[in-house]
Amino acid sequence: MHxxxxxxSKRFGDITANDGVSxxxxxxxxxxxxxxxxxxxxxxxxxxxxxxPPDDGAILVxxxxxxxxSPQKAMSLxxxxxxxxxxxxxxxxxxxxxxxxxxxxPFWTFRHLFETSAARSGQILDYxxxxxPGLAPHTLVRDLSVGQRQLLELIxxxxxxxxxxxxxxxxxxxxxxxxxxxxxxxxxxxxxxxxVVLITHKMEDVMACADRVVVMRNGKLINTLExxxxxEVSLVQMMMGERVDRAPVTTPPHDSVTRQPxxxxxxxxxxxxxxxxIRGINLELRPGEILGIAGVSGxxxxxxxxxxxxxxxxxxxxxxxxxxxxxxxxxxxxxxxxVSYIPEQPAVNAVAADLSLTVNVALSHFRNLSxxxxxxPEKATTESILENYEVRPPNPDLKAGQLSGGxxxxxxxxRELKDEKDLIVAAYPTMGLDAGAAHDIYQxxxxxxxxxxxxxxxxxxxxxxxxxxxRIAVIRGGEIAGIFDPRExxxxxxxxxxxxxxxxxxxxxxDTNVETRTGxxx
Amino acid sequence: MNQTTTAATSPIxxxxxxxxxxxxxxxxxxxxxVAASMAFFAINGRExxxxxxxxxxxxxxxxxxxxxxLVKTSPILLTALAIAxxxxxxxxxxxxxxxLYLGALFGTGTVLLAFDQPGWLLMxxxxxxxxVGGAVxxxxxxxxxxxxxxxxxxxxxxxxxxxxxxxxxVVHGPWKNPNSLGWPSTxxxxxxxxxxxxxxxxxxxxxxxxxxxxxxxxxLVTRSRWGLGLQVSRSNxxxxxxxxxxxxxxxxxVMAIGGxxxxxxxxxxxxVIQNRLQDGLATGYGLTGFLVAWLSGQHFLRIxxxxxxxxxxxASADSLQLYAQLPKASADIxxxxxxIIVLAVGGLWRRRTMA
Numbered sequence: 001m002h003x004x005x006x007x008x009s010k011r012f013g014d015i016t017a018n019d020g021v022s023x024x025x026x027x028x029x030x031x032x033x034x035x036x037x038x039x040x041x042x043x044x045x046x047x048x049x050x051x052x053p054p055d056d057g058a059i060l061v062x063x064x065x066x067x068x069x070s071p072q073k074a075m076s077l078x079x080x081x082x083x084x085x086x087x088x089x090x091x092x093x094x095x096x097x098x099x100x101x102x103x104x105x106p107f108w109t110f111r112h113l114f115e116t117s118a119a120r121s122g123q124i125l126d127y128x129x130x131x132x133p134g135l136a137p138h139t140l141v142r143d144l145s146v147g148q149r150q151l152l153e154l155i156x157x158x159x160x161x162x163x164x165x166x167x168x169x170x171x172x173x174x175x176x177x178x179x180x181x182x183x184x185x186x187x188x189x190x191x192x193x194x195x196v197v198l199i200t201h202k203m204e205d206v207m208a209c210a211d212r213v214v215v216m217r218n219g220k221l222i223n224t225l226e227x228x229x230x231x232e233v234s235l236v237q238m239m240m241g242e243r244v245d246r247a248p249v250t251t252p253p254h255d256s257v258t259r260q261p262x263x264x265x266x267x268x269x270x271x272x273x274x275x276x277x278i279r280g281i282n283l284e285l286r287p288g289e290i291l292g293i294a295g296v297s298g299x300x301x302x303x304x305x306x307x308x309x310x311x312x313x314x315x316x317x318x319x320x321x322x323x324x325x326x327x328x329x330x331x332x333x334x335x336x337x338x339v340s341y342i343p344e345q346p347a348v349n350a351v352a353a354d355l356s357l358t359v360n361v362a363l364s365h366f367r368n369l370s371x372x373x374x375x376x377p378e379k380a381t382t383e384s385i386l387e388n389y390e391v392r393p394p395n396p397d398l399k400a401g402q403l404s405g406g407x408x409x410x411x412x413x414x415r416e417l418k419d420e421k422d423l424i425v426a427a428y429p430t431m432g433l434d435a436g437a438a439h440d441i442y443q444x445x446x447x448x449x450x451x452x453x454x455x456x457x458x459x460x461x462x463x464x465x466x467x468x469x470x471r472i473a474v475i476r477g478g479e480i481a482g483i484f485d486p487r488e489x490x491x492x493x494x495x496x497x498x499x500x501x502x503x504x505x506x507x508x509x510x511d512t513n514v515e516t517r518t519g520x521x522x
Numbered sequence: 523m524n525q526t527t528t529a530a531t532s533p534i535x536x537x538x539x540x541x542x543x544x545x546x547x548x549x550x551x552x553x554x555x556v557a558a559s560m561a562f563f564a565i566n567g568r569e570x571x572x573x574x575x576x577x578x579x580x581x582x583x584x585x586x587x588x589x590x591x592l593v594k595t596s597p598i599l600l601t602a603l604a605i606a607x608x609x610x611x612x613x614x615x616x617x618x619x620x621x622l623y624l625g626a627l628f629g630t631g632t633v634l635l636a637f638d639q640p641g642w643l644l645m646x647x648x649x650x651x652x653x654v655g656g657a658v659x660x661x662x663x664x665x666x667x668x669x670x671x672x673x674x675x676x677x678x679x680x681x682x683x684x685x686x687x688x689x690x691x692v693v694h695g696p697w698k699n700p701n702s703l704g705w706p707s708t709x710x711x712x713x714x715x716x717x718x719x720x721x722x723x724x725x726x727x728x729x730x731x732x733x734x735x736x737x738x739x740x741x742l743v744t745r746s747r748w749g750l751g752l753q754v755s756r757s758n759x760x761x762x763x764x765x766x767x768x769x770x771x772x773x774x775x776v777m778a779i780g781g782x783x784x785x786x787x788x789x790x791x792x793x794v795i796q797n798r799l800q801d802g803l804a805t806g807y808g809l810t811g812f813l814v815a816w817l818s819g820q821h822f823l824r825i826x827x828x829x830x831x832x833x834x835x836x837a838s839a840d841s842l843q844l845y846a847q848l849p850k851a852s853a854d855i856x857x858x859x860x861x862i863i864v865l866a867v868g869g870l871w872r873r874r875t876m877a
Contacts, residue, residue, distance in 0.1 A: 311763055335766050343764075350764075352757035363754060366765040369747045 001163040008057035017043040019219045030196045032210035037406040037433050040219040041199045045166045049081040050074040080162030082153045084169050090142035101156040127155045147178030166197045175495050183208040203232045240436050249442045252288040252450050260286040264454045268317035271307045278303050278478040285454035292469030293458040300478035301458045305425050309341040310334045321422050340416040342426040350412040353401030358382045360400045361415045385414035413441050427458040547871040554863045568846050580841025581834025589723035595833035599732035600787035601811025604780035606820040611776050612756035617678025618784040619808025620685030621656040625785020626792040628655025630799040633715045641714025656785020660777035668770040707800035717793050728790030740822040813861045
């Protein structure tokens with residue numbers, strides 16, 4: 001199947017998301033759609049998947065102009081998309097999740113009869129057997145690793161006879177081993193005659209598995225290159241345009257940090273909330289230290305962060321800063337002015353969406369506002385954050401909900417880093433941001449370390465952790481599975497510590513190369 | 523409101539501009555209500571236009587009718603505030619009726635206890651008692667919500683019945699006036715426990731309390747840090763907690779303040795209007811207050827004129843009875859019609875402007 005996008009444009013209000021983009025996707029090739037956050041990659045592909053109608057231009061499928069007005073239509077044409085947010089139901093089994101998305105599952109018959117017959121005839125499980133031969137269909141989805149869940153999403157789309165697969169930032173949540181496995185799978189799918197569009201801002205993705213690279217910037221298509229014709233440097237330049245000269249990210253030197261006495265003590269911390277729990281967490285942070293917390297998403301990072309900043313009740317242990325108990329199991333959790341928190345998913349967890357940016361920025365020092373707040377200085381503070389962090393659009397009166405995810409992320413980071421704090425808890429502060437914005441955020445975050453704050457930095461990006469953190473603690477199943485010095489440790493050792501099955505929270509699922517290599521605990 | 527006539531007489535170009543103006547939905551609401559109430563009269567076999575104006579005159583026609591309108595306005599205003607304040611935190615309370623009854627109950631209890639005290643002492647004691655009573659009836663559902671996660675709408679709804687029946691119990695039982703010949707009520711309040719009224723009418727201090735409270739709440743909620751905290755908690759309690767805003771404390775506070783205001787409405791009714799506590803003290807004011815609070819979009823200053831309007835509608839029920847022999851319930855029906863029109867037009871308008 002050959003798809004051509006011809007001169008496609010899309011505007012949202014005053015913002016032009018796509019401006020006359022022409023692109024073709026040929027059978028059996030992997031196209032990497034590369035660009036900064038907000039360059040218009042996702043919008044373009046969402047139009048192909050029928051989520052938005054284009055304002056201008058045409059989409060041609062096998063040379064014929066086609067109107068793709070809904071995802072159903074896209075799927076009937078053989079176009080499938082895997083989103084960053086998974087749409088699996090954790091409480092159901094792999095097979096049930098596949099059945100839910102299976103087009104020929106009749107809803108009125110006896111489900112179990114159909115299930116067994118479909119499973120016996122194998123059609124629904126063909127791709128599962130082919131791509132993940134060891135994954136038992138009756139495993140519950142909540143017991144799967146992120147990589148396995150993503151694979152399941154992919155199989156759901158393949159079951160719809162998709163000939164064109166669109167993957168939106170698929171490697172952003174994967175540990176290195178699983179990302180490598182995914183690249184292999186993408187190559188395999190392309191060799192089988194399918195086309196794959198890989199939306200990404202990561203160079204590794206491009207270098208590992210793309211045939212062609214399409215670079216986008218500010219809604220426009222900048223260039224289309226064969227993979228062999230491009231270098232990382234040239235791609236970065238195209239992606240970022242003018243803004244390539246950036247000061248390097250600096251972190252406080254290891255030696256000066258390790259000489260300091262501990263500032264933040266986390267002792268025997270335990271907490272549970274819903275299905276998540278953490279226990280026996282013992283960590284020390286020195287002033288200026290960047291302690292990375294590595295781990296596969298859903299292993300207790302979220303709860304650990306909440307417990308530290310006073311949003312979750314501790315069942316045991318305490319948190320002590322400079323000798324003063326901040327959180328303790330013996331009292332109610334309470335937030336503190338000494339601690340900054342950059343939570344994951346800021347749109348949900350860090351802002352009041354229907355209030356203005358100014359108000360949302362003022363929240364970080366709510367305690368210090370006068371009873372009848374003066375808004376002029378708050379507005380000025382907000383404007384300077386909007387400018388320094390290049391938040392678009394830079395209007396402090398907008399409601400937080402009107403900003404895109406990446407811009408909101410920048411706003412929240414700017415807010416949380418503007419004051420002097422003792423401890424900064426940052427969960428995935430650069431998630432979904434392009435390299436340029438991520439660079440700026442790292443710079444700002446680690447400058448705080450140089451000023452003496454202790455930083456607990458939760459991330460899934462092992463490369464970044466290895467580059468910037470002074471120590472990396474791996475969290476798995478709610479416990480610390482090991483602490484590594486990034487100057488000496490091997491990334492595969494850390495990866496193994498992240499995914500090893502010592503804990504009862506990740507039951508054996510011996511289908512991936514990750515698991516076959518396991519058995520060693522960090 | 524007078525936009526109605528302007529909109530109808532403007533030339534075409536002006537009309538187009540007006541149609542997109544901020545007052546357009548309000549004008550449509552008024553027009554729709556006029557049409558609907560006339561239709562209601564016509565269905566009942568009455569002359570619609572004349573009767574409509576009769577109704578307006580019944581509420582606002584002369585000094586006396588307007589004073590009666592204001593008498594009805596004060597409990598509506600206070601109970602509307604009791605609903606609107608929790609709504610600013612995202613709580614849907616329907617408990618103003620019960621809080622009103624509890625205010626009357628506690629206030630009356632205080633009066634009975636301090637019966638022989640001079641007015642300068644008795645009056646503040648009575649008001650304090652009423653405020654405590656109303657506040658308790660706000661705090662109970664607030665605690666149920668923060669401690670046990672009980673839905674506040676259901677608990678306040680059910681507590682309304684408890685409050686009404688508690689008053690019924692005391693006036694039939696322990697507090698019954700032995701000289702009232704079987705009529706279930708307490709003894710008459712002493713002179714010192716009758717709230718001051720104005721200009722020889724029944725318009726009483728309750729109205730002043732309501733207007734002052736509305737203004738103070740407006741300033742606090744729209745301008746103060748506390749009001750900002752309510753907005754943040756309503757929008758995202760988790761973010762509020764991160765900023766050090768306690769959702770639980772605010773739930774208790776807004777429910778208590780709301781209850782306190784409704785409690786004042788209750789004691790004012792008992793003191794000025796009935797001179798005693800009796801069954802059927804103020805049937806329906808709490809629910810009318812709920813309507814007003816939601817019609818106003820929880821805007822405290824808008825609540826004042828809306829309460830007067832609604833008070834007028836209630837007061838004119840008498841004239842409907844008198845001139846057209848329509849049952850007293852007609853006023854309730856028209857109230858409901860107004861509420862539905864406002865919600866429907868508002869909803870349609872929002873959809874139109876979003877599209």
